[in-house]
Amino acid sequence: MAECVNITTLFGGRVSVFCVELVHVQKLLSELLPNLESEYLDELLIELVTQYGKRAVTQEDTTVCSLTIVVPKRVINVEIHQPFEQIESLLATLSSGPFKVSIAS
Numbered sequence: 001m002a003e004c005v006n007i008t009t010l011f012g013g014r015v016s017v018f019c020v021e022l023v024h025v026q027k028l029l030s031e032l033l034p035n036l037e038s039e040y041l042d043e044l045l046i047e048l049v050t051q052y053g054k055r056a057v058t059q060e061d062t063t064v065c066s067l068t069i070v071v072p073k074r075v076i077n078v079e080i081h082q083p084f085e086q087i088e089s090l091l092a093t094l095s096s097g098p099f100k101v102s103i104a105s
Helices: 022-032 038-042 084-094
Strands: 004-011 014-021 047-053 064-071 074-081 100-103
Parallel strands (some): 004 047
Antiparallel strands (some): 004 014, 064 074
């Protein structure tokens, strides 16, 4: 079985956990964070957590993705401005298996 990383998304009170193969996570991060050194992508073995939140309420608003990547001896924070549906769809596509959805307490 391929090594995978759990990606947790929190949006609108819904928590989703995706199990994504490490190679796909590295590809996703290299696309989202082109300036992140490849050595850190190779070390991405500990934790990857994403949190989503709406910044405003108009139809044209873009969801702000606050991405926290925890790698050995370094924490990287970045905001990604993309529609949540696109990011969620991409994660679901990359998911190596069924993901579980539960309601945040």
